[in-house]
Amino acid sequence: MRSPSAKTEEIELQLLLQALYQRYHYDFREYSMASVKRRLTQALVHFKCPSISALQEKLLHEPSILSELVGYLTVQVSEMFRDPSYFLALREKVVPHLKTYPSLKVWVAGCSAGEELYSLAILFREEGLESRTIFYATDINTDALKKAEAGIYEVDRIPLFTENHRKAGGKSSLSDYYTAAYGRAVFDKTLRERAVFSDHSLVSDSVFAEVHLVSCRNVMIYFNRELQDRAIGLFGSSLVRRGFLGVGLKESLRFSDHAAAFDEFDREQRIYQRKSDR
Amino acid sequence: MNHSPSKLNAAPEPAGSAHANRKSDPLECIVIGGSAGGIEALLKILPALPPQFPLPILVVVHLPPEGRSLLPEIFGPRCHLAVKEAEDKEPIRGGVVYFAAPNYHLLIEADRTVAISSDEPVLYSRPSIDVLFESAADVFGSGLLAIVLTGANNDGAAGAKTVSASGGQVWVQHPEQAEASMMPKSVLDTCPQARPLALADMAHEIQTAAGSR
Numbered sequence: 001m002r003s004p005s006a007k008t009e010e011i012e013l014q015l016l017l018q019a020l021y022q023r024y025h026y027d028f029r030e031y032s033m034a035s036v037k038r039r040l041t042q043a044l045v046h047f048k049c050p051s052i053s054a055l056q057e058k059l060l061h062e063p064s065i066l067s068e069l070v071g072y073l074t075v076q077v078s079e080m081f082r083d084p085s086y087f088l089a090l091r092e093k094v095v096p097h098l099k100t101y102p103s104l105k106v107w108v109a110g111c112s113a114g115e116e117l118y119s120l121a122i123l124f125r126e127e128g129l130e131s132r133t134i135f136y137a138t139d140i141n142t143d144a145l146k147k148a149e150a151g152i153y154e155v156d157r158i159p160l161f162t163e164n165h166r167k168a169g170g171k172s173s174l175s176d177y178y179t180a181a182y183g184r185a186v187f188d189k190t191l192r193e194r195a196v197f198s199d200h201s202l203v204s205d206s207v208f209a210e211v212h213l214v215s216c217r218n219v220m221i222y223f224n225r226e227l228q229d230r231a232i233g234l235f236g237s238s239l240v241r242r243g244f245l246g247v248g249l250k251e252s253l254r255f256s257d258h259a260a261a262f263d264e265f266d267r268e269q270r271i272y273q274r275k276s277d278r
Numbered sequence: 279m280n281h282s283p284s285k286l287n288a289a290p291e292p293a294g295s296a297h298a299n300r301k302s303d304p305l306e307c308i309v310i311g312g313s314a315g316g317i318e319a320l321l322k323i324l325p326a327l328p329p330q331f332p333l334p335i336l337v338v339v340h341l342p343p344e345g346r347s348l349l350p351e352i353f354g355p356r357c358h359l360a361v362k363e364a365e366d367k368e369p370i371r372g373g374v375v376y377f378a379a380p381n382y383h384l385l386i387e388a389d390r391t392v393a394i395s396s397d398e399p400v401l402y403s404r405p406s407i408d409v410l411f412e413s414a415a416d417v418f419g420s421g422l423l424a425i426v427l428t429g430a431n432n433d434g435a436a437g438a439k440t441v442s443a444s445g446g447q448v449w450v451q452h453p454e455q456a457e458a459s460m461m462p463k464s465v466l467d468t469c470p471q472a473r474p475l476a477l478a479d480m481a482h483e484i485q486t487a488a489g490s491r
Contacts, residue, residue, distance in 0.1 A: 001303050003419040003444040010388060034385035034393040034413045077398045218396040221366050221382075228367075250366055250379050250394055 012052035013037055019056050024066055026140070027203045028073055030227035036073060043072040067143060074141040076112035076218070079160055080119045080153075080174075083249050084167035086217070087123060089269040091169050094244050095127045098212060104133040105211040107238060109202060109231075110219030111137035114148025118177075119165075120215065121191040126171040130194065136209060138200035149197050151187035155180050202231040207238045214239060218248040225255065232258045239274040246271045303445070305488050306421030307370070307386075308333055309414045311407030311437070313340040313429025315457030317349070319477055320427070321356065324375055326481035329358040333488050334370045336384060336414065338405045340429070343381040350377055364392045378405035385413035401433045411437025420445030423487060425480070426472075427451045429461030435468040447487070448472040451480070 013033065021027045028036060040052060047065065049055040059065060081087050098104055106124075108117045117137045124130040139145050153161075162174045178185040200208065202219070214235045220228045235245050236258050245253075245262065247270045253259045262272040312319055316339045324335070339349060347363055354361040357375060364376035370390045378384035378394075383405050385393040393413075400406035411424050411434065424441040426434040428451055438448045450462035452474045465472050475483055 001420045001445070002417065003415075006416045006419060006444060009416075032385075032387065032393045032395075034387045034416075035395045035397065037416070038385070038395075038397070038409065038413065075397070077396070221394050221396065225367055248396070250382055252366075255367065 009037070009052060012056070013040065016040070016052050016056040016059070019060055020069075023060055024063075025204075026066075026070055026073075027201070030203065030224045031073075032222050032224060035222055039072050039075065043069055046072070070141055071143050074112075074139070074144065076110070076144070078112055078115040078218070079157070079164060080115045081161065081164035081168040081170075082115070082119075082217070083269075084164045084169075086246060086249065086269045086271075087119060087164075087168035089266045089271055090120075090213075090246065091123055091127065093266055094213065094271065095123075095129065097242070097244070098129060099127075101212060102132065104129060104213070105136065105209055106133055106213045106215070107136045107138070107209070107211045107235075109138055109200075109214060109216035109235070111139050111148050111197075112141070112144045113153075114144075114151060115153070115161075116215060116217065117148060117195060118151060118187055118191055119168075121195065122165070122170075122172075122174075122177055123168070125191070133194055135192075135195040136211070137195055137197050140199060140201045140203075142199055145197050145199065149192065151189065151192060153185050153187070155183050155185045158185050202234060203227060207234060209238065210240055211238050211243065212240055213244045213246070215246045217246060218251070220251050221248060229256050229258065232256045236261045236274060241274060241276040243274045244271060245274070303420040305333060305423055305447075307414060307418045308335045308423045308425065308484065308488070309410055309441075310335065310337045310425045310427065311339075311410065311429070311434045311461075312337075312427035313403075313407075313431055313433065313458065313461055315428040316340070317352070318457070319451060320353070322477050323480050323484070324353055324359070324361075325356040327357070327359055327484065328490065330373070331359055331485065331488065331490050332372045334372050335359070335375045336364065336370070336378070336386070336410060337375060338378045338384060338407045338410050340403050340405075340431075340433070341380050343404065347377060347380045353377075364394070366392060366394045368392050378410065380405075383409040385409060386417045388417055390417065401431060403431070403433045407434035408437035412440045415441040415444040415446055418446065422446035423449065423484075425449045425451075425484075426462050426465045427477075428456035428458045430458035431461060432464035434461055435464035438465045438469040438472060442469045442471060449480075449483070450474050452476050 017029050165174045178187045265271045265273040350361050361375045382394040450465045450472050453459035453462040
């Protein structure tokens with residue numbers, strides 16, 4: 001039996017998300033509540049609020065805390081070349097298809113602080129695709145987008161990134177792409193010359209370009225099934241015929257209404273290919 | 279049928295004892311956490327549970343983040359119960375053992391489906407025992423039994439406290455018998471009402487608590 005306080009908190013949580021939506025148009029109502037609640041618990045400590053209701057009051061009357069709160073709700077900790085096997089599969093199996101197009105568009109959906117964008121930019125440079133590619137890097141967290149645009153990471157994360165890059169079949173040394181100074185690694189700005197950073201919501205925004213590859217990893221685990229479905233539909237509509245969709249290793253299109261629009265291209269690495277007809 | 283409205287007849291709950299008399303609430307779910315030596319300990323528990331065991335069991339074992347978890351392969355052939363890796367959004371069913379996927383936290387939604395997250399590690403751990411315990415406590419309250427096995431860190435201690443505060447039961451592997459005693463000891467520190475049990479008695483006690491014997 002649930003405790004009375006757990007039931008109260010669930011009500012408070014719904015009310016806060018409703019307030020966030022009605023007042024600021026950020027819509028987390030269809031997110032995974034277990035994760036939202038955990039993240040809110042951390043936000044409560046930060047904002048020194050004794051309850052979710054107290055945070056709701058603060059949010060409604062102090063708009064200045066909005067971006068920080070959205071930061072808590074969307075925080076994503078990624079790595080460059082996270083799950084090297086995924087990037088290896090892109091390199092060995094997907095790139096040969098991409099090479100047949102004279103120009104390419106790639107959408108990194110939910111790019112957070114940009115680790116995945118830079119990983120793809122490096123991979124595309126190594127594979128000779130970079131000059132024909134435009135990258136769209138989108139997120140709803142504008143602070144994260146700024147970080148992505150800056151391309152600066154703590155230098156103590158670099159050994160992991162380097163190891164991942166090597167396991168992902170890297171053809172160069174990761175150190176070719178950054179300069180380290182004052183405990184931070186600043187990535188080569190030419191890597192983002194062909195990137196467009198933009199505020200885009202998978203909850204409420206629509207298709208903005210026709211793309212050849214969508215990479216959206218460990219983003220949809222935070223959505224409920226209906227919202228997952230919306231996002232997958234959006235990716236399907238954005239992809240060219242035979243275009244590719246990569247999701248997280250524990251994500252799947254299996255239960256989606258849109259599953260029939262895709263073929264499993266690499267089952268293990270969760271890479272899907274849009275069917276040519278629908 | 280002529281039942282009188284039960285609300286009028288229900289005795290008001292005494293203040294401050296919201297959970298004090300819920301010992302008899304039926305168990306609905308079991309969560310288990312283990313770290314160093316945890317697999318060996320689980321091998322003494324899970325295979326001993328009978329095929330008709332009625333409750334879902336969710337398990338976090340600390341493992342290196344890379345690669346596929348072999349836990350379902352290790353435990354599947356040895357258990358009478360169905361054993362699998364917990365998949366995002368799947369409903370939690372009785373008589374099934376769910377292992378957390380490596381490198382993801384395992385949580386439970388209010389509608390009793392699985393949620394996973396790649397939020398940062400908690401106490402250097404992902405999956406984290408605390409994360410599982412806290413979200414399970416939220417959903418199952420007094421219907422939850424949380425068990426902490428051997429381990430050389432203090433993951434599980436905060437979660438056990440939450441489980442207990444939500445009316446659930448907490449058991450630990452007896453620290454003196456654990457391969458690594460720190461984890462069960464930490465739980466006894468944060469949650470003094472936790473019940474220490476010998477590993478050899480655990481499967482039997484679980485069945486008794488679950489009402490399956």
